[in-house]
Structures are given as structure tokens and as C-alpha cells.
Amino acid sequence: MQLEKNAPIFLAIILLVLLLGSCVSHRELITLNASDPDNLDQGSNEILHQTGLLAPESFVIQVSDLLIINVTAFEGNTSEFLSEEFGSRNLNSSGRDFGPNALYYNSYQVDAEGYVSLPLIDKIKAAGLNTYELKTKLDSAYTPYLKFASTSVKLANLRVTVLGEVENPGLYYFFNDQTTILEAISMAGDFSDFGNRRKIKLIRRKGEIAETVMLDLSKSDFIGTEYFFVKPNDLIYIEPVKAKAFDVGAQSVGIVLSVISTAALLANIFIDINRN
Numbered sequence: 001m002q003l004e005k006n007a008p009i010f011l012a013i014i015l016l017v018l019l020l021g022s023c024v025s026h027r028e029l030i031t032l033n034a035s036d037p038d039n040l041d042q043g044s045n046e047i048l049h050q051t052g053l054l055a056p057e058s059f060v061i062q063v064s065d066l067l068i069i070n071v072t073a074f075e076g077n078t079s080e081f082l083s084e085e086f087g088s089r090n091l092n093s094s095g096r097d098f099g100p101n102a103l104y105y106n107s108y109q110v111d112a113e114g115y116v117s118l119p120l121i122d123k124i125k126a127a128g129l130n131t132y133e134l135k136t137k138l139d140s141a142y143t144p145y146l147k148f149a150s151t152s153v154k155l156a157n158l159r160v161t162v163l164g165e166v167e168n169p170g171l172y173y174f175f176n177d178q179t180t181i182l183e184a185i186s187m188a189g190d191f192s193d194f195g196n197r198r199k200i201k202l203i204r205r206k207g208e209i210a211e212t213v214m215l216d217l218s219k220s221d222f223i224g225t226e227y228f229f230v231k232p233n234d235l236i237y238i239e240p241v242k243a244k245a246f247d248v249g250a251q252s253v254g255i256v257l258s259v260i261s262t263a264a265l266l267a268n269i270f271i272d273i274n275r276n
Contacts, residue, residue, distance in 0.1 A: 065157055067154070068108075068155075073142075122141075135151050161235045163238070164239060165191060174230070195241070200216070200239070201213070201237040
């Protein structure tokens with residue numbers, strides 16, 4: 001009898017503990033908050049901190065990269081030849097699609113040995129060069145065959161994968177050599193309610209190895225590192241805060257408690273019926 005009277009109290013205590021455990025503090029929801037003054041309640045029109053930026057490195061072409069290459073020349077039949085040879089892969093042509101599929105089918109892939117094959121000339125070593133260096137090599141390679149030849153080279157696989165605690169995880173393309181990790185996360189819809197800004201894993205391909213680093217976006221220190229700017233094929237994973245485990249557990253326990261409460265109610269009804 002005493003247990004029946006205290007049951008609601010016990011249930012309320014359990015629910016209160018689960019509720020407190022599933023809470024995420026306001027400070028945990030703010031990026032770059034570690035160095036903010038504790039008494040900063042509103043904008044003070046003052047500089048909070050300054051961090052030196054590393055100049056972003058030029059993207060280095062690697063094996064399996066996709067390249068958009070166009071060649072132009074100012075010479076009668078040569079222009080017609082180039083239009084025929086490169087036309088199917090010229091994204092500058094009217095009516096061309098710029099989606100991921102078009103980028104794949106209208107580009108040249110760097111083979112396993114680091115070379116790219118183009119019309120009219122021998123294979124050109126591309127791996128290890130940036131796009132400007134490859135353009136210079138292509139201009140020289142086409143000079144014996146074309147008058148006033150000029151090439152343009154762009155990476156087609158400027159993409160980053162964002163996973164974990166973001167609103168819209170997935171694969172995203174970017175078209176700026178100075179796209180930051182914060183911009184990449186914003187493309188994925190920003191952090192979810194349980195995104196841990198202190199534990200961001202960045203996996204970056206460097207030649208034949210994959211480098212994994214743990215970043216703390218609650219501090220401004222990472223802005224001055226090479227990881228502030230994303231690179232093609234980067235993978236970003238945002239870990240959840242511990243409160244998410246409590247939140248999931250609270251949902252499960254809530255269901256269990258509901259079942260127990262229903263069973264206890266039915267048992268009381270059954271006991272009352274038998275007494276009467």
C-alpha cells in the first residue's frame with residue numbers, strides 16, 4: 001500500500017533526473033565560445049580576439065582527381081577541330097548542365113600513374129601539380145600543334161562530405177579555393193541541437209595516406225591552422241554531445257514507464273474489482 005502511494009513520487013524523480021541529464025547548456029551551443037568573457041551578455045563593439053591566418057595552399061592534383069580542361073586557339077580550322085574534340089566536355093557551352101553528373105562525365109580523370117590523356121598530345125603528368133602548373137605544361141605541349149593555344153584547368157571534384165550531428169549530412173560541392181570548415185558545416189545546415197563543437201573529426205587525404213585530426217571549434221585556435229580551409233574530398237564528422245545518449249535513453253525509459261504505469265493502473269483496477 002505504501003509502495004502504491006510513493007510510486008508517483010518515484011516516477012517523478014526518475015523523470016526529473018532524465019530531464020536534467022538530457023539538457024545541453026547554452027554555452028555548448030555556441031561556436032568559438034571558449035575565449036569569450038563570462039560577462040559578455042550583449043555586443044560590446046569591441047574586438048574579442050585576433051588570430052593570424054595561414055595562406056591557403058593551392059590544391060595539389062592527385063590520382064583519381066577529375067579535371068575540367070578546355071583548349072582554345074585562334075586559327076581557322078584549328079578552332080573547328082578543338083570545338084569537335086573538346087565540345088562534348090566543354091561546360092562553357094550553352095545548355096550544359098553543371099550538376100555532379102555533368103562534372104563527372106565532362107571531365108578528365110587522372111589515372112593511377114598520375115597522368116591525364118588529352119587529344120592531339122601525349123599523356124601529361126598531372127599528379128603533384130596545382131592547376132596553374134598543369135596549365136603551363138599544357139600550353140607548352142600544345143604550342144607545336146596549335147597557334148596561340150591557351151588552356152584552362154579546374155578541379156571538378158571540389159567537394160566535401162559532412163556527417164554526424166548536422167541538420168543535413170551529405171556530400172557538398174564548393175567553388176571557392178578559400179572555403180572554410182565553418183562554411184562547409186553551414187552548407188550542411190549547421191550543427192544539430194546535439195552537435196559537439198569540441199569534437200570535430202577531419203579526415204584528409206594526403207597522397208597515399210589519410211590524415212585524421214580532432215578539431216575544437218569552441219576555440220579560435222583552429223583558425224590559424226591549415227585545417228581552417230577545407231580541401232577537395234575532405235570528410236568532416238561532428239560527434240554528438242553526451243546529452244544525446246541521455247535523450248535517447250529518456251525516450252526509451254519514458255515508454256517503459258508508461259507501460260509500467262498502465263500495468264499498475266490495470267492491476268489496481270483488478271484488485272478493486274476482486275475486493276468488491
